Amino acid sequence: MPDGGIGASTKRREDVRFLTGKGRYTDDYNRPDQTYVWFLRSDVAHGRITKLDTSAAEAMPGVVKIFTSADFTTAGGIPAGWQIHDRQGEPMKEPKHPILAEGKVRHVGDPIAAVVAETRAQARDAAEAIEVDIEELPAVVDMRAALEAGSALVHDDMGTNLCFDWGFVEDNRDAVDAAIKAAPHVTTLELVNNRLIPNAMEPRVALGDYDQADDQHTLYTTSQNPHVIRLLMGAFVLSIPEQKLRVVAPDVGGGFGSKIFHYAEEAFVTAAAKVVGRPVKWTSTRSEAFMSDAHGRDHVTKIELATEKDGTFLALRSTTLANMGAYLSTFAPSIPTYLHGTLMAGNYKTPQIYVNVRAVFTNTVPVDAYRGAGRPEATFQIERVIDKAARELGIDPIEIRRRNYVTEFPYQTPVAVNYDIGDYNALMDKLIEIADVAGFPARREESAARGRLRGLGISSYIEACGIAPSNLVGQLGARAGLYEAATVRVNPTGGITVFTGSHSHGQGHETTFPQVVASMLGIDAGSIEISHGDTAKVPFGMGTYGSRSLAVGGSAIVKAVDKIIAKAKKIAAHLMEAAETDIELKDGRFSVAGTDKSVAWADVTLAAYVPHNYPLDQIEPGLEETAFYDPSNFTYPAGAYACEVEVDPETGVVTVLGFAAADDFGNVVNPMIVEGQVHGGIAQGIGQAMLEAAGYDENGQITTGSYMDYAMPRSNDVPNYKVDHSCVTPCTHNPLGVKGCGEAGAIGSPPAFVNAVLDALNSGGIKVDHINMPLTPSRVWAAIQAARA
Structure with missing residues (x-):
């Protein structure tokens, strides 16, 4: 195996130009x-x-x-x-x-x-x-008001501000209603997923x-x-x-979606x-x-979870208003529907689920995908209502999750998607270890001695990455295919250029894609270059979002390299006068099985372009192949997160003391890059939960039009993270066994943070069921005062 192959924490080669000021951004072009x-x-x-x-x-x-x-x-x-x-x-x-x-x-x-x-x-x-x-x-900003009779219309010719009223799965509706009506216990929660302004x-x-x-x-x-x-x-x-x-x-x-x-x-x-x-x-x-880039999130939701008295889930019903803003942005209709509703099973075997979403036009900036795109919204609803149910039923929040985890795979959810593989109990076990849950009571006592309330918040998440397959998403309303393409061009001296339709804006493609190719060919990753972002060079592509780069883009590269290897073996067989079926490729050399005959990778590539000794009647010259890859299913990364906070009950100030994340991303190509992706996602999730919120007044004027009013997380707002991705269940339907990691941190962290704050308050005798994000000091303080009144 060459240095820098799959599994190595190779430093990002693109960082050399970024850190030395040699990057070429669009504004550098004139x-x-x-x-x-x-x-x-x-x-x-x-x-x-x-x-x-x-x-x-x-x-x-x-x-x-x-x-x-x-x-x-x-x-x-x-x-x-x-x-x-x-x-x-x-x-x-x-x-x-x-x-x-x-x-x-x-x-x-x-x-x-x-x-x-x-x-x-x-x-x-x-x-x-x-x-x-x-x-x-008159401007219409509030979604409920926008749907009232006589409301000002954003688009006069439509006669309504309702974009659509969507039910999923509509056939489940009556059964869910009946299950909730008959359930021994129903937990109800109304919550807001706050509007965010992307800030790349x-x-x-x-x-x-x-x-x-x-x-x-x-x-x-x-x-x-x-x-x-x-x-x-x-x-x-x-x-x-x-x-x-x-x-x-x-x-x-x-980019983060924007x-x-x-x-x-x-x-x-x-x-x-x-x-x-x-x-x-x-x-x-x-x-x-x-005021011109698409915003993110902005949902108002009522969620109901029906359970047995022992906490076994029976049914879940979710009703959401989703803000579209003034116009429909490119993928806006899919975010609160198929990227949200299909994840409402979470990690749990809830028998009956129904999701209703009404999308609303308002006089605000359009809303579209933002890191996680629908999955953070789903996870936040589920993990918050589960925590509330645990408190109402007197069950430990970890235990109630374990009682309801999906444990047998593949698992067909009631909301269309089919989970191919996973191990959610193993993730929770790992989380308990790295978060030192056993030592939490002692840490809570230490905080109490200083007049502070300490809380521990737990969340589990699952997300769907690499949106696919094209024939399915086409039936669901996508107006484009969601495959990926790659061309692998081998040069005469053995160097390689990979042209990929995936685009890198921080993910490290110039490092990880060569690692994949190098591992397949047994050559040095330094001899492999990545070309992306230019429609004149790359045959086609669907870009990068939804944690699809390796799962879909990387798989297209694998398919193209497979074609390269197949042709190269034919050339090698001719050079060594052997049967093609006897040719093996290992460590950058082609050999005849059971003999000492071999030729180097560069010998074969040169022969492809200098065909002096070449079966021209059987193989055309050159060594370049293109492949399109259309996945058969989503990939399903999953994880368990723990957030530990301290609350000052006199001021409402929340301090994040610790954060632990146990993720299953399938096979990992570059552990260092994965860790960095998780770190960044957690910071964004804590930012949403703790600080960030786009605001509008009643006249539609944006009240958070700059960093003076829109608070972004800084280094002292987040702790040192404990991140683990050792729980691996490889994806069963792509050639790399990868699942995607770029959005996980932003999905699992907001509910963990909010659950931690509420655990701190309730453990201190301050009975608070919910506080809407962001949990600023003023909001936390107001909730404390209301509970004490």
Whole structure:
């Protein structure tokens, strides 16, 4: 086995350029004769545009052209990538999402006009000179109010703010209702999954270029899936043939879901570059990002868990309002439905489950996938109601989970998905060990001696990664296939370039993918390069999200390498005058089984391109193969998490003292990278549970428009983690046995944190059933005061 193969904690090779300032991000790209665009955005949440006069702005220095919606009459709207049908089988309401506002603005930040100028400053100054009058209309922000009769309509032509009313599985509904009605015990909980604003290190950037000589469009953009942007923008928005549209996503400084989607700014710069005959570049400011990047979460839920008196689960019913914002973002309809409802079984063998989701339009920024995308929302509901049920029934929170864990696999859930493998008890055993649960009572006493309340919160999670297969998700409403593609090109001297449709924005693909290939071929990983993010180089791809990179993208690479090996064996057999069936590949050499005959990897690759001794009548020259991989099922990572906190009952301040995570990610390619992914996810989950929340006032004005008002977790907000991934049940249906790790930390950590805070309060005699996230000091203090009153 070569150094740096599967299982090695190889340092990330891409970090050399990142840490030395040599990374090439989208904003580092500039084209000759480039112009700059500044968007005039609405400062009201809802209103009719009654005046839009650009004449004064057009005369300002440096202005090249000012665009309004009138310039895009032939363009389509930004499309949704997933269609949901409601409980009656009717398709969702799908209003047009224009590139620039057409007659009406629908959220603060909605782009009204765009100024293209010689410099960014000139574009901004001219945008401020545009005369615009907006007849302000009542804004609808609260989802319940949005569904009331007489509410202001975000989209007048729809006649309602309800996007869809979805039931899953609808055939389960009556049985669930009956089971809950007859149950010995029912635990009910109402909770909010707070709206989050993604904050990647790199704000979004889009640079459009047009070559008149060959009618070729190029878009450089901060995207997690450039091929999908090319497909959506080319086919549905600008009507550009795909062979005439190249999308390049270079180094991307973080995404977490917010850079999956096709945004209006990308379509604008692509179209504007052709109109003005020069490249057009837009770089988002951080404040602009707060009101133009898709937000995450924003659910209001009532969940009911029916149990026997001994805690055995009988049925679960969940009713959710899910905020879509003003428009449907690319994958928005799928997040609260199939990426949420299908996970409502959790790790447990609940016999009856019914999930109802009503998606609502409001005068707010659109909401879409954010790290975990539907699975954190499902897990939070389940793990919070289980903890409340344990308290009501007087059962230890670990014990009630153990009594209901799925223990036999494969397991068909009542919500469509089939878990192929897992061991949730082993994960809980490991968690109890690394979290030192046995030593917790003594630590609690030590806190009490200092006037503090210490709590221990437990959560279990399961998630579905590598959304698949395409024929199934197509039936569920996906408007694209969810396979992955890879091309493996072997050079004459034995070096390799892998072209992958998976895109890296922090996952370490340039390190882990070579580890996979190196292990298969028995060669040095340093001889393998990864190419991604350019639709002109990579045959096709569906990008990176949903922890799909290794499970789907890596499997496509494996399939392509398998083809390489098969052809290389034929060449080696000819070189050694042996039967192909007798050829073995080990440690970078082909040998004839049972003999000392062998040829090196480089000998075979050279022969493929210098076919002097080559069976040309049987094998064509060259050594390059392409494979598409469409999974047969999701992968199902799972874990058990413990959070330990201390609460100051006089101030409501919560301090996270410890966090332990036991995860089953299947086979692990690079343990160091996996650990880093878990660390980052836990920090994001603690951020949501403890600090972060996007806010709007009654007029639709965003009240958290900068870091002055939107609190992000800092290093002193999180502890040193104890992370373990030694409990391995390899995935049964992909060639690597991997499951995915990128979102786990953000899924399991919020309920663990909230459960810990409530355990601290209740153990101190302060009876509090629930506090909505984020558990800021003021909210915790208010709950304490209410309980003491």
